[in-house]
Structure formats: structure tokens, C-alpha cells
Amino acid sequence: MTRPLPRGGTLLLASIAGTAIANNYAIQPALTAVAADLSVPASVIGLVPTAALVGCMIGFAVLLPLTDHLAPSRLVTAQLCALAVALVLAAIAPGPVPLLAAYVLIGAAAGVAAQAGNIAGRHAPPERRGRGVATVAAGMSAGILLSRLVGGALADIVGWRRMLLVFAAVALLGAIAAFTRLPRQRPRALPGRGYRATLASLPPLLRHHPQLRRAVARGGLWYFAFNLVWVALTLTLAQPPHSLDPTAIGLYSLAGLLGFAALPVTGRLTDRHTPQAVIVACMLTAAAGTALLATGLNSPPATALGLALFDAGCFAAQAANQSRVIALDPRRSGSLSSVYLVLYFTIGAMGTALAAPLLDTVGWQGTALTAIAALLLAAVIR
Template sequence: MTRLLPRGGTFLLAVIAGTAIANNYAIQPALTSVAADLDVPLSLIDLVPTAALTGCMTGFALLLPLTDHLAPNRLVTAQLTALAAGLALAAAAPDAAVLLAAYLVIGAAAGVAAQASSVAGRHAPPGRSGRGVAIVAAGMSAGILLSRLAGGALTDLLGWRRMLLVFAALALLGALSAATLLPRQRPHSGRSYRATLAALLPLLRHHPQLRRAVATGGLWYFAFNLTWVALVLTLAQPPHSLAPAAIGLYSLAGLLGFAVLPLTGRLTDRYGSQAVITAAMLAAAAGTALLATGLDSPPVAAVGLALFDAGCFAAQAANQSRVIALDPHRSGSLSSVYLVFYFAIGAVGTGLAAPLLNTLGWQGTALTALGALLIAAALGRTGIRQTR
């Protein structure tokens, strides 16, 4: 019999997920400060978010399936400890090469956020699995949304190196809590870890809807990362020349994305994931259009970011519901495949932000993201079958 989470366990997992995944984004408002401190071109430091996403993608591929093989207290504690070590290495980095290597580790360990979601669903009381997963998803969303604000404010207050040490301390605190409170029961699995990994890619061949979910999700995550990294770089340069803390404030506009998550679940259950994804993509596209034309007006930019983030978060919640529903008994493996490709395509968006910004300018980069969102809306509209 699967042991249930203790009282407050789901909330702990939500906090762990949020503070862990935040490390993929918290350094973005400080990129110009990091480049100046290490005396390297900004285009090189722009690879730091890419390294984080690449590491996270690797973690999803190799570490997320471990939720079917290791006890939650051991697995989550080990990854949070590795996360703290990676952050400490990044804080002491003498050059860009060490910083990039550290962020590969940070990204892989930050993938514990996805494991937290799986643990919450598996160890929830009967009939409340969906609620547990939603709470952890809300924690992840809050971590993503507030990470740039926290990273920018801490960078202004303490410097970027000490900012990373603050996040390292949070990871260690989470590791201690996980070791103490999470279930010690090892999952029963009918296959070895190697067999689990070998069975991942064939899932794409057997599930056409998984392929469609990967394509649509990847497109909006490409647009999400492209827009946010390009926005940070644009606001940090003339004529805006904003400080990291001021740039981080722009993430507050995305709180609407966090607020719509509970509503998204109800709408998906009632109308199906296909309708929710299409509507969400159209909202995100409208927000991107506002950003492309109204960045010089803070109110217009705030509305644009609110629509953009709300659309992306709502679509992601509906899409993951569709993936899990394909085969609930193999939801971990299905989620692993989905998230690997999702983050891989997102990493491309992150890596292209600086080159596209230099070539096309802010408006051209935003319009590129807009095109990706419209394609995702079209794919969502032509989904094979609704998930209810």
C-alpha cells in the first residue's frame, strides 16, 4: 500500500518545486552584471539560461523516471543537495566556462520540480491526486514567475554571487525537510531502471497525441523563452537601461498566469484540453502583439505580459493533463518524454534570443514568437481527440 504524504507534505513539495525551478530563471535579470563582472561578451553569458534548460532537459530524461524506482525522501533530498552544490559552484565561478558547467548541474538538479509533482500525485489520498498535482504545479508557476523578481532584487542588494548563495541555502533547507517528512517507501516497479529508459522513445511512436502535445507545447515554450530572454536583454540596454530589480518587476505582470491555473483545470474537465489550448494560445498571441508594439508604455507592456504568461501557463496545464490521461499507469514515463522535448525546444528559443535581437530588433523577435504561438493555436485546434 502506498503511504500518504504527511500533513503539509503537498505544500512542502510545492515549495520545493517552486524554489528549485526558480534557479533556471533567477539569474536572467543579472546577465549584464555577470558579463561585466567576468569581463566577457553578453552574447556568451546569454548561454547561461540555455545551459540551465539543457541541464533540466537532461534531468527530465534521466532522473524523472527514478520516481518509479527510489523512495521520495532519498531522491528529492539527493537532488536538492546537488542543486545547492551547483549553485555554490556558480557563485564562486572565476570564468564563464565554470559558470556554464555549474548551470548544467543546476538545471539537471532543478528537474526535481517535476519529480515533486509525480510524488504528490502518487502519495495523495484516494480521489485527490489531481488536486495534489495542481498544488505543486501552482508552486512551480509561482517559482517561475517570481524568480526574476527575486533574482533581480537580491542582485541589487547583495550582488549576483551572493544571490546564488541565498538560493543554495533554500535548496539545503528543502533537502533537510524532504529527508525528514517525505515518504521512505520505495515504489514497486515491474521493470529495471534501464528498461524504463529504453521504453521512453517508443512512446512517441505508440501515442500520436503525445507527438501533438510535444509539438504544441514546444512551440509555446519556444515563444515563452524567446520573449522573456529578449525582453530582459532589451530592458537592460539603452534606451531603457533598467536595473536588475526593475527588470524583475515586469514578472509581476505574469501573476495572472498563476491565478488562472485553478480555473484552467475546471475548464479542461468541462470543455476538453483542445479548446483550452486554442483559447490560451490566442490570448498569448494577443499579449505578444501588445509587447511587440507597446514596450515603451509600461501599462501596455504589463497587459501584454499578463496575457502572454496566462496563455502559456493555461495551455501547459491543459497539455500536461492530456499527456497524463493517455496512460495514467505510465504517466511518469509519458511526462518524461514530453518534458524532455518541451524543454529542448524551449532551450532553442533561449539560445536564439540574443542573435535574433541583434538581427531583427525587439519587434522582429517578438513577431517571431507570435508566429510560433499562432502555429501552436492551429495545432491545438486540429487536435486528434479531446481529453475530458
Template sequence: MAARLHVPVVLFMALAAAVGTSTIYPMQPAIADVADSLDTRIADVGFALACGPVGYLVGLGLLVPLVDRWAPGRVLAVQFGVLACALAAGAAAGSVAALGVVLGVIGACSAVGAGLSSVASRLADPGRRATVLGMVTAGISVGILAGRIVGGWLADALGWRAMLLVFAAVCGALAACCVVVLPTVAGAAAERGYFSTLRSLPGLFVHHVTLRVAALRGFLWFFAFCAVWAGIAVALSEPPYSYSAERIGLYALAGLSGIAATRIAGARTDRDGARRVILVGLVLAGAAAVVMAFGLANPPVTLVCLAVFDAGLFAAQVANQSTALAIEPSAPARFNSAYMMVYFVGGSLGTAFGAAAVDRFGWSITTLIAATAIGLAATSTAR
């Protein structure tokens, strides 16, 4: 099975993970344009956009386990096909309610990135599992960053409806490629019923302490990650900075360091083990958060700290996730599904907390709280 994952296949998986993950983000920069087009309030469009993350959580639970039950090439081709249709339907939406439903479907199918990482873990050679996982995770990281950047650029250039059609066309092309490029090897879960697999997800946390610890660590640092990025957008938009949305968005480019970190972290995990990589990543991210708490007025310092912060957390994520997926190497998707659901809940809470906490407590306290969450994750690793 490992022979099927040649480098070009892994690179395609990383690209597909980037595109699939990105589809949940491109409408965020265009929220005001969408509200004007649909003749509704920005707050209403905000509620519609919130359907995307909710759908993503559903996709993690219901769709990701499918790649271990049936041929991943066919499963992911169908998901990309549905994603393309949903994006096209979003471009034609005439009301905010219809848009919310469509975004829920888009969110669910955007979980293809988690499905691809499960496939990568199952079919990679055991000695290169974390390296391959790091490459696919790098794609997911690109999608998280590029979705907003590319979406905003296309929306400005073509309008938000045409922007969605561009994403739909790319997803349609990837659906066709998945059938040809991705492996057709079903996992051990093919012998287990689908609903039995779903029912087994909560029990995984009861029976596997490795999964519990990994999920808790991921919850804590993704909470911190999202709190910092949501908080900095609020802090920079208010006096004394009052930056434009475009200028604030440029800060996200510092996160590109995390893409290189995932590749390096995967190789180091295969060589040195996950624990050391996790600890180094968390120490770097925690230190960067502390410096950022008092250095926001200095853009170069902030950008360097954001780069180190993202690189540390993305490196820790690759190593940590590899420990969860290695519990049952022949069928890792349900473990990935369980892990990512907890991870994503942490991120959702962090986003809500970061935006509100900066208004109430200020940037410094918000960032120090995020650093504390990272410290707790490091403590659980050092034991």
C-alpha cells in the same frame, strides 16, 4: 496512496518546485557583475549560463524517471542536496569554465520541479489529479518568474556569490524537509530497470498518440511563450523605448497572472476535461499575442495582454500535461520526462528565435509568428 497527499504536503511540493526551478535563473540579471568578477567577457559568461538549460534537458531525461523507481522523498532529497552543493561551488568558482560546469549540474538538478509534478500526478486522487498538478505547476511558474527577480535583487544587495550561497542554504533546508515530508511510495517503475526505462522514452512517442499530440502542442506554445518574452526584452531595450534592465524586468510581474490560472485550470480540467481548458487557454493567449503585436507603445495594454497571454498558456499547460501523465497513472514520470524534453526544446528554440527575430523583422512580425504557432496548437486540439 492518495491519502498521503494532504494539502500541506501539496503546498510543500509547490514551494519546493518553485525553489528548485528558480535555481537555473538567478545569475542571468547579474551577468555583467559575474563577467567583471571573473575578468572575462560577458559573451563568455553567456556561454557558461547556457550550460544551465543544457543541464536541465539532461536532468529531464536522466533524473525525473527516478521518482517512479525509488522513494520520491529520498530521490528528491538527494537532488536538492546536490543542488545545494553545486550552488555553493558556483559561489566559489574562479573561472568561467568552472562556472559553466557547475551551472550544468545546477541545471540538471533544477529538474526537481518536473520530478515533483510527476509525484503529484501519481499519488493524487484520480478525481483531483489535475487540481493537484495545477498547484505544483503554479510553483514551477513562480520559480520561473521569481528566480530572475529575487536573484537580481540579492545580487545587487549582497553580490552574486553571496546570492548563490543564499539559494544553496534554502536548497539544503529543502533537502532535509523532503526526507520528512514527501511520500516514500515507489511507483510501478520499481519493477523496471533504470536503463530499460531510459531506453523506453523514445518508444513512448511511437506507441502513444496522446503523448505525441500533447508534446507537439506543448512544443508550439512554449516556443511562442519564450519567443514573446525574449523578443519583448530586446524590443524594449532599443529605441524608441530604450528601457533599463530593471524596468524591463518589471514587465515579468504581469506573468504572475499565470500562477492563479494554473490552479483554476487544474480544477476545471478535473471537472470539464482537458480539451476545453486547452482550447480556451490557447484562444486567449493567441488573441493577446495579436493585440500585443500592435500595442507595444502602450504599456497598460501590453501589461494586460502579457497577463492574459501567460494565464492562457499556463492554463493550457496544466490541462495538456495532465493528459500525458494520465497515460500510465501508476508510473507517470517517464511520460512526464518525454513530454517535458520536447516542451523544453520548443522553449529553447523560441528564446533563440525571439531575440534574433525582433532585430531582423521587428516586434510585430515576431509576435504574429508566435500567435501563428499558438494557432497551430489550437488547431491540433480542435480536431
């Protein structure tokens, strides 16, 4: 039987998840300064977020299954130490190629955020699994939402290189806490399931678990809608008649704090009711927010409310969906989550790629209606 986390263990995992995933985004406000410092075009340094995303996908595919084989204290500590080393390599990078290589490593190591959610779900009693996953998801959401604000402020005060060193120090503090507080018990491996066998078994999981296929379809649809709305909205607000500057557009991201606040409530509801019921309610909430965005961009309060509802629906649904994936087979939750997240991000990336062409073709309202259709389709998949 899996031992429960020590007192405060779930909150520690939430903090680790938030501070780790923040490293994929914190440098973005300083990219212009990075380009100037390295004397390269901004278009080259603009590949840094892509490098982090590639690394994150590698981490989900290759490192997340390790949660089925290694003790949480050992695994999380090692990844946070690797994250700190990668951040130091980025901070001392003499040119764009070493910087991009470092960010692939940063993205892979930052995937410890997904491991944290998996560990919280695995070590929670079944009747509290939703709360555990939602708490870590709240930490991740806070890290994503606040990363650009904190990273930009630190870069302005101490420079982008020292900013990365600050984040490296935070990662080391997390490693110390993980080593001393997280369970040292190694997961009970399934017979004949070494690490290589685990990696080889990932593709067939979709065939063996119909519920995993449905979870991928649901999650992929709302992440597609999430990226579609945010990219298209940013482009729309920057153009006439709105013509907002990047700072004003960035402030709208704070509306996502409602999604952060809604996650603990979602966890309790997931434990009390079925994840499917929670997901349907979340999708209807997100669709209502998108409908408000489709008609209310001329009103900042309406835009903020629409984004708050949209983000809350998407964030909360993700927590409920992941708890459902973990519940399929807690002993193989790392492998199941690996398949889920790789496909989830792949489908979501399509929303990012299609946002600008779709906006040019059907305009903002047509793009918003496309997102609503994806959200409603996610709601009806069972």
C-alpha cells in the same frame, strides 16, 4: 494503489519546485558583476544560462524517469542535496570553467521541479490530479517570475557568491522537509522495468502513445510562441522609439503573475472538464494577449495586459497538458514526462533562436502574428 500525499504535501512540492527552478535564473541579473569578479568578458559569463539549460535538459532526460523507481522522500531529498552542493561549487568557483560546470549540475539538479509536479500528479486521486499538477506548476511559475528579482536584490546586498550560498541553504531546508514529509513508499515497478530498461524505453513511447505525440506538438507550439514573443519583445522595447532600460523591461515580467494566479483555477477546471477544452480556452486567451501586444506597445497598460493574458494562457495550458500526459499511464508518468519535457524544451529553444532573425525580417507585428499562428495551431490539435 498509490498512497495520497500527507496534508500539505502538494504545497510542499510546489515550494520545492519554485525554489529549485529559481536557481536557473537567479544569477542572471548579476552576470556583469560575476564577469568583473572573475576578470573575464561578459560574453563568456553569458554562457551561464545556457549551461543551466543544458543541465536542465539532462535532468529531464536522465533523472526524471527515476520518479518511476524511487520513493519521493528519497529521490527529492537526494536531488535537493545535490543542488545545494552544486550551488556551493558555483559560489567558490575560481574561474569561468568551474562556474559553467557547476551550472550544468545546478540545472540538472533543479530538474527536481519537474519531478515534484510528476509526484503530485501520481499521488493525487484521478479526480484531483489537475489541481495537484497545477498547484506545483504555480510554484514553478512563481519561482521563475520572482527568481531574478530576489537574486538581483540579494546579489546587491551580499554579493553574488553569498547569494548562491543563501539559495544552497534554502535547498537544504527543502531537503529536510522532503525527507520528513514526502511518502517513503517506492513506486510499484512494472515487470522487467529496471532503470536501464526505462531509459531504453523512452524513445518508443512516442510511437506507442499517440496522445503523447499530440501533447508534445501542442506544448511545443505554445512554448515556441512563448519564447518567440518574450525574446522579440525584449529586443523591440530596448530599441527606438521605446528605448526602455533593462529594469523597465524586467518590470513587465511581473505581468506574468496573472498566469501564476490563474493556475489553481485551471487545475479545478481540468478536473471538472476535459484538458482539451481547457487548453483550447488557454490558447485563445494567449492569442488574444499576443494580438494586443502586436498593436499596443506604445501603451504600457496595454502591453502589461497583453503580457498578462499571454502568460496566463501559456502557463495554464502547460498545467492541463502535463496532467493529461501523467494520466496516460500513472505508473510510467516519470518516463512519459521525461519525453514530453525534453521535446517541449527543444521546440521552445527554436523560438528563442528564431526571435531575432524573424524580428529583423518581418518586424515586431510579423513576429507576433507568427506566434499567434503557432498558438492557434496548438488549439486545433486534438
